Amino acid sequence: MxxxxxxxxxxxxxxxxxxxxxxxxxxxxxxxxxxxxxxxxxxxxxxxxxxxxxxxxxxxxxxxxxxxxxxxxxxxxxxxxxxxxxxxxxxxxxxxxxxxxxxxxxxxxxxxxxxxxxxxxxxxxxxxxxxxxxxxxxxxxxxxxxxxxxxxxxxxxxxxxxxxxxxxLDEKEVRSGYAELIKEALIKDEVFFHSLLASDVSVLTNDVLANQLNRGIEIKASIVELDERESGIRKHLNLGHTLGHALESILGYGTRTHGELVAIGLLFALQVSEKLFSVKLPYDQLLQWLERNSYPIQLTNINKEQVLNRMKLDKKTVDTTIQMILLKDIAQPVVVKISDEDILRYLVSFLKELEKIS
Structure with missing residues (x-):
């Protein structure tokens, strides 16, 4: 213990x-x-x-x-x-x-x-x-x-x-939880991130679970101790959640698990980060891991304007301008204001990418 x-x-x-x-x-x-x-x-x-x-x-x-x-x-x-x-x-x-x-x-x-x-x-x-x-x-x-x-x-x-x-737990609940572990690793610990990508979530022992959960908890605790009320770096814990939460409200709460939709949000955040900062992030590696572990990453008949409007209800939004958590590199999260026009452009590109995957 x-x-x-x-x-x-x-x-x-x-x-x-x-x-x-x-x-x-x-x-x-x-x-x-x-x-x-x-x-x-x-x-x-x-x-x-x-x-x-x-x-x-x-x-x-x-x-x-x-x-x-x-x-x-x-x-x-x-x-x-x-x-x-x-x-x-x-x-x-x-x-x-x-x-x-x-x-x-x-x-x-x-x-x-x-x-x-x-x-x-x-x-x-x-x-x-x-x-x-x-x-x-x-x-x-x-x-x-x-x-x-x-x-x-x-x-x-x-x-x-x-x-x-x-x-x-059933498989979808395991997938849901591991999306949050991936998020914590991306914002704080590159070694942990790569160890998670080596994991098969269908075969997890209690020892492996305990070790990985303890590391995720340590990361979360280290951040909330510095910023309990989310006035600064605690916002980094919302990586992947701006789109993830929007999709939850659009698709209907419970239609897919929270983590499954956060996983899609993580992919979106990585893709936007790559385009905005002209960097190479592990988008492909994360996508392959999600596919290997049977995450439902396909989206069909999604209205990008509806997604934009729901993203604007995110708690990080200021003066109706969306703020996303993005990465300049693994363990280098930043808060970035993004215009509606740019969000729509990024969404069009991302949704087309998901259509190719499906």
């Missing part, structure tokens, strides 16, 4: 990564709580909810289960979880545990941030993708016009990451 310390403006918390640590959850609670509400989804509940309840058998424990998938990150779920917390009698000394993937972590964390003006919560990720979202304190729900537009910065009291739970 490895523990990574993360410093936020309001607290210091640890990210614990290991095998079967869900069975000893009491050891990772930062303090004693009056009551605990476990928030999970309908799939994870069947797999791991009883394990968590049993590990907290000496506590006053309640649970609430939300529907699986991105469509649960909405105001209705947010309100219902507040109702559940009230009915379970949670007070300011209570704890919320987010047991699940990024959706559960985001919405349960946002509930914790706002219930009685804020109570502790613990992230218990059960997906590879959630290694990223569970660290750094971003909590949110979606608006139909854009992803994560309603939210807050609210760090967890701890992150308890049992990699054994990742063995039940």
């Amino acid at each position: 490895k523990a990574t310390k993360v410093k936020s403006a309001s607290n210091i918390y640890h990210v614990y990564v290991g095998e079967n640590i869900r069975y000893d959850l009491n050891s990772y609670l930062p303090k004693d709580y009056s009551s605990i509400l476990i928030v999970t989804d309908e799939i994870v509940a069947k797999l791991y909810l009883e394990d968590i309840k049993n590990s907290l058998s000496d506590k006053h424990v309640h649970s609430s289960t939300i529907p699986y998938g991105e469509k649960s990150k909405n105001l209705d779920t947010f309100y219902q979880l507040h109702t559940d917390a009230i009915e379970c009698g949670l007070d300011r000394q209570s704890l919320i545990i987010a047991l699940g993937g990024g959706v559960v972590g985001d919405v349960a964390g946002f509930v914790a941030a706002t219930y009685m003006r804020g109570i502790d919560f613990i992230q218990m990720p059960t997906t590879i993708l959630a290694h990223d979202s569970s660290v750094g304190g971003k909590v949110a729900i979606n608006h139909e016009q854009g992803k994560n537009l309603i939210g807050n910065f609210y760090p967890p009291a701890a992150v308890v990451y049992d990699v054994q739970t990742l063995q039940t």
Whole structure:
């Protein structure tokens, strides 16, 4: 088991990564709580909810289960979880545990941030993708016009990451998580990036997963400690997300996984970077890796003007001008303002490229 310390403006918390640590959850609670509400989804509940309840058998424990998938990150779920917390009698000394993937972590964390003006919560990720979202304190729900537009910065009291739970993930969820690892490597660690390109995501041992996840978490932690509220370098973590988020809202949340669309966004960011900075980046190597690992990178019947309009809703946009995270080289990310005309030109070229691939 490895523990990574993360410093936020309001607290210091640890990210614990290991095998079967869900069975000893009491050891990772930062303090004693009056009551605990476990928030999970309908799939994870069947797999791991009883394990968590049993590990907290000496506590006053309640649970609430939300529907699986991105469509649960909405105001209705947010309100219902507040109702559940009230009915379970949670007070300011209570704890919320987010047991699940990024959706559960985001919405349960946002509930914790706002219930009685804020109570502790613990992230218990059960997906590879959630290694990223569970660290750094971003909590949110979606608006139909854009992803994560309603939210807050609210760090967890701890992150308890049992990699054994990742063995039940299907292939698309594994692909989704590895897109975020690729992103972290591209912005910070060239050696890590090339080691990921040597990975076959269909055959991953717990040791390999733990090592790669720990490196991704270290990268994320090193950035959010310097810029917790995304006023500067934390924006670099959005590499690939300006287009990825736009595609999610256009195609419909849950149609493809977050990471699968971020993977397309990474390709777009690399292509734009190459054209804008006249550099050679590992676009071809990344494309080949995505194809080898069966990422669905084909896009059909995409309206470029609609994509542009959704990209303009990105949180980095300033005065209606899109800001993209681009690379001058691996581990050299920059924030660049790009005009609508240039974005449309880059989109036309990129979409044609994807058509050739399909």
